Amino acid sequence: MKALWRTCTWIWRWLVAAWLVWLLPAAAWAHPEPGERPVLTIGVLAIQSAPVEQARWGAVEQALAEALPHYRVQWEFLPYPALDRAISAQHLDAVITNPGHALALQYLVGATPVASVIRQVGGQPLAALAGVAWVRADGPVHQWADLKGRRVAYVSEESLGGRWLQSYELYRRGIDLDAIQWLAAGPSHDGVIDAVLSGKADAAFVRAGVWETRLARGAGDSRALRPLEPQHLPGYPFAASTPLYPDWVVLTLPATSGPVQRDLAAALLAITLSESLRATLPDDAVIGFAPPQSSAAIARVLRTFRVRPFAVPPLTVRERLEAAAWPLAAAGAGLLLVSLVAILLWRQKRRLRQLLQEQAIQARLFDSELGVMIVDAERRILRVNPAFTRITGYHPDEVIGKTPKLLQSGRQDDAFYQSMWDALATKGVWQGEIWNRRKNGEVYPEWLTISAVHGPDGQVRHYVGVFSDLSWRKAAEAQIERLSFQDPLTDLPNRQMLLQRLQAMRVESHEQQTYGALLLIDLDHFHLVNDVYGPRSGDEVLRRCAQRLRDDLQPDDLVARVTSDEFVVLLPARHASSHLAAFAAQAVAERLRSVLREPITLSQGGTVQLTVSIGIAVVGVGGQDRDATDWLKAADLAMQQAKNAGRDVVHFFDPAIEQALAKGFALRQALAQAIDNDELRLYAQPQLDADRRLVGAEVLLRWQRRDGTLVSPAEFIPLAEESGLIVPIGRWVRQQAIATLQRWQARPALAGLRLSVNISAREFAKPDFVELLLQDVAPLQTLARQLELEVTESLFLHNPAAAKAAFMQLKEAGLTLALDDFGTGYSSLSYLQTLPFDVLKIDQRFVAQLGPQDTKSEALVATIIALGRNFGMTVLAEGVETEEQASKLIALGCQQLQGYLLGRPMPLDAFETWATQRQVHPDDTVTTR
């Protein structure tokens, strides 16, 4: 133990001795002998040549040497890079440099500011610094903003007064530094000023005072430059474009010991030069030192531009990765989360949709009118729907768990059920009519569909039976019966019902010798209601009118709706004379007229006020030979007369009209015989092109009666159409035309001509029209092209789809198709667009209006022609009667002409002669009758 203690004491003594040995030389350095004074090296940033700098610093150099007698003070004037090198080589104890550099040294090397420099400028002590932007006195630059896009010379990127102070002014004003063309013209401030003087730059950023110092040297013309936006800085002797910032700084470097720093700082601040000495010093000479000033303002400027010491060093790859790691990780995690949520949502949505679908199916099944019964594999009822209960009378709890056998009526035998289950086993479904028994014992027919539902293992899980009660059929039949006598819109009896009642009344009136009346009420201009307010409002108006009629009439009067806007009132035969009946009917009619005239307010807004035209026929004993429809017709005629009389009136059936009708009837009878009696004649009217060459003819029908009178088609065609006779007549005309075309092939003068026939809309509507026509045309083969069919727009009015289909078939057969009377009908452009007509015939009404001055109709005709030609059609004008019309039409681009001027309709054989002669004498334009 003693030995251990001794060893420790020994080690302790040894350590103390070693420490003392190390300490001695250090103590000797700290208190040097007078002969060997320590060296204190001060580095000064040199801006100008060594002699100039020497002159500037000489006085304080001297004074400092005197103030620090224990040191050997050395001054080294070094330009930028050399100064920095000396600092990093730890060759210097202190540095005197500009404030920007000083700040950099504080931040980068750990230098400590100990004093700021006081200069003497214009006899004044000065411890501040400003920047200035010099521009040519006669130049265009007046404001900082004017520098945009201009060339600016500056000292260096390191220079505070020669770059950043001015840049800070630009920055403060929001001027984009990138909008300036920078020109590094340093390191000497004079060089930067030269760039402006020589015109290489538009402005020079230099430290304030440089130019003035140079002028003082006599090296420049003070009028050459002016400062940009000069600042008012009281007491500051130089032109400046920026505010004042602290001037140069003295810093000690970190390797310098504390006592040395203290000695130096105290010595610097103690320096005072005598007045007399200062007077001998040059301008800009350093005359003393003040305590260090805050470098915050300068730091702000340098930080703004991220320049040393605030420059942002480029990040290393690793740093960049590190910096990005968190955001990347966060983004990745976010993405993962979003994807997960999306997947979850999607799956949920899919599940939800499935559920909804299943539910919808179930709901539809269970809410449906059809009875539904779900049975398990052991054929026990699992579920039924309300319709099941409705049809069978069994509540769910009465049937669930039981077998469907309880519904059996006994009408089907076991074999029937066996085959049903067999079908289910093989096909999985059975369908058929089956008689079941309701709970109340009633046996009823049902239409049953059973489907087997299999599980994933292929085994039957359930059977679903869906059935409808077929006993509704009886009810439906009754409903149909009711509908067939009732107008569904107004619930009034319909025409059928009316005729039945009328027939009954006719018998009754005959038996009882009484008279009644039939009133046909037509709503004037009803179509306008539809046009203006739409069909729904139209329906509403009809229902309201029906209601008013019903309300106003006696219970045994009958009111029916017979066509869309026509009502018929049947007043029963109660009157002893036709006069009395007429009298009573008149009274009722007038009353109804005023009732219906009351304005109707539409539920969709708007008010409609209608007038009515009423035709009355007295029904009674007299007209034994008439049937129910004849009475209706009589009332209709009377109503037409009321319309002709200007509407809104009541009119009685007039026997004179009846006579006219009788005449029409006779004519119709005669026309029916006309084909058979060979009374129909074909006339042809020539069609010419613009050069008056014959291109074809239109076939126009004439009826030559036995007495020789010619009946105009304008008179008999409507009659033929109304009676349906137009069908055989039209076919006859076409067959004649086809034969004519064939005959013409042998005659060169006629062989190439087109023959045009008119087709009535009534014919076109016949389902077999196209078929028959194609049959008739077949022998023509390629000549079919020469047969032209003239149709009017009315053709496409009633069943446009069917008409279009027929049209396309004809087109395909090679026939030429012409749109007749264009401009008089509906002239819907859509016809022209969808139906490829070959020829467009301008109606003669337009041609007739082509007078000497009428420019309006001329414009209209021009438009029609342009339209036709745009759709690729040949445009033909009808009814051309004068040369003037012909030349106008040709001038407007019309390609073909037809009319009395060029040839009247003439008997076919006369036309053939005319055409042949014309070939021989083409200039002969004599028209024939």
Ligand code: C2E
């Ligand atoms: P549409 O098809 O417009 O026939 C042209 C009518 O204009 C013909 O009258 C013709 O004689 C007449 N016309 C020709 N040039 C002139 C003229 O320069 N001035 C004047 N004012 N009229 C001229 P038409 O022959 O009396 O025939 C009348 C209508 O009867 C025809 O009009 C046509 O719609 C119909 N029609 C004639 N033949 C038939 C036929 O075979 N079948 C059918 N469905 N309708 C026919």
Ligand code: CA
């Ligand atoms: Ca025609």
Ligand code: CA
């Ligand atoms: Ca025509």
